[in-house]
Amino acid sequence: MKITVVGCTHAGTAAITQMAKLYPEARITVYERNDNISFLSCGIALHVSGVVKDAGQLFYSNPDRLAELGVRTHMKHDALAIDTDAKTVRVRNLETGEEFTDAYDKLVMTTGSWPIIPQMDGIGLENVMLCKNYNHAQAIIEKAKKADRIAVIGAGYIGIELVEAFEQLGKRVTLIDNMERILYKYLDREFTDVTEQTLAERGIAIATGQTVTSFEGRNGRVTRVITTAGEYEADLVVLCIGFRPNTELLAGQVDMLPNGAIVVDEYMRTSKEDVFAAGDSCAVLYNPTGKHAYIPLATNAVRMGTLVAKNLLRPTVKYMGTQGTSGIKIYDYNIASTGMTETAALAAGMNVKNVTITDNYRPEFMPTYEQVLLKVVYEADGRRIVGAQVLSKADLTQAINTLSVCIQNGMTMDELSYVDFFFQPHYNKPWNLLNQAGLQAI
Template structure:
């Protein structure tokens, strides 16, 4: 059997490794447009800020490793078109410009996503940069050296991490977003208020609830960015307003959702059973609401790629879905979330309840302890846990991983209230914080 894998970042790398782990006799051809594989884009801010000293640590695989496993790796090669009926494709070598054909028995699409770039005059200027891949990270590092004023557009995870990194480098930073809060998809106001205060306390200007309307340019450089409310002088602009799936190779041929992401079954097959897909070009099944959503996270990509590899010979392991679990560190605040926020639950018209818990990570009789803010979101009708968020200076982010399991298994507040967690004063309290939140939810629902 011959398998062609198109794209080799998180999902593609995982797919290749697991395909070859199933059967070394499978012929695997890998086509990647870049000159590297498996770049951890979630580490861009750490790389830009100089926290990561060894750049090799941002890659968890390499073309050489994949070749040693048995793959035929074609770096800096772009697949131009695919004939899905004849199972052939046209490929261009980006170095030599040679165009040739290849064929496959099964195909893995891991074409990923690309940053959204709005059609605003001046946005193609040389000092307006994107933040997605390794080469872009290097360009950000190089151009930020001579920049004193930097505007970051987009207050999602990448944007807020870059804003902090630039501030720690001594830059004058403005963070712009059309939403009125940072990271609103992942956190409710009780949490973003504290995160935003951390930014303003460190001198970062938050231009929230503002939409970019245009740029002031001199030659091929932007000197100022204009929103619908203010104008900010700048030496460098970083665009981080979101991603859209790379759909060029399958648009109009394979089944997609309106946003262009591929629809796959529980074994990661597309509408063509010989074509599998994984990563940012694919929708995922979102367990909290039991529906399909587009959530481009590296964790989702690696899981999907692994499943492709395990199912390529025979469909055997089903995708369990995701909760969209994520975490971030903003200055000294450790924050994580999973599932639905209260805001999303409200917008969806769910009959929800919440518990907001102010507590400490350890008993107050201990010499040291830290304050914790934890929120639980649940369905008042079914009593199922829907989501949660946590924030503290002491790292308790892993509790959202625990809550992710709770949501995936459709557990209720009744279940969570009495889950068996250990107690030891050095680590936690007699009642685990998740137990306490669930017990309060039960009390709100009239169970005493």
């Protein structure tokens, strides 16, 4: 059996390592256009700030490790075209320019995503940077050494982590986003108000509710960001606007969402026989709505890649869907979310209610305790849990993993009220915070 894998970051690495173990007789060939694999881009900000000194620690695999499993990995090889009827892949060696065609029995598409690059005046100026892979990380670090004013475009997780990293390096930082609040996709206003205040207290300028229209520069290098509401001096700009799936190779050959994300079934099969897909190139089943959605997260990618291997020969293990569960640390605050925010649920036309709790996470007779903010969103009819968020200086983020399981299993607020959680004064109160949320739901 000949297995061809196109792309090798999180989903690809997970699929390859599992396939090599499950099908030792198979001939597995990998084509990757970059010169490295398995880079944890979520660690870029930690590397920029100096918390992670050695970027090599952000890789968890390499071609040599795959070779030990019997995998043939071709780095700097770009897949140019795929014919799913003929079961062939046309490839170019980026070092020699040689082109050739390879045949497959099973095709695994793990081509990932790429940053959205807006087409506007000045986008090609020097020091307007992307933030996705290892090479981007190294370039940002080098450019930041000589930069004084840095503008980050996009207030999602990556953008927020970068502005914190740049501030800690002593830079003057501006955060720009077209939404009215930072972290709009992940958190409701109660939470973003706290995080915005935290950033502002560190001197970070927050410019929300405005869209970047162009960049201006001098001698080919960026000096200013122009938006619909103002102008901001910057000698380094990092674009963190979002990502789009890399799926052009299969355009018109498999079912996709309007944004190009490949639609896969619960066994990671595309609409074309013997073609599987996983990771940021795919749409995923989003359990809060029961529909497919584009949620590019490394956690989704490794699960999907592993399932490709499990289901390659026959449907065996079903994908359980995702809640888009994620977390972030912003200075002293530990923040996590799962499922839909109240804002997102209402925008989707859902009839929802919420419980919002502000309390100390453990008894006041303890020497120290921290306040926690918890919000659980649920359907008014049936009381099914669809989302939750938590914020505290104490690390209570695992509560969101628990609520992720609740959403995945279709649990209600009434069921949450009486789930068996332990009590120990070091960690919580007699009525666990999650029990309280269930009990307070009306």
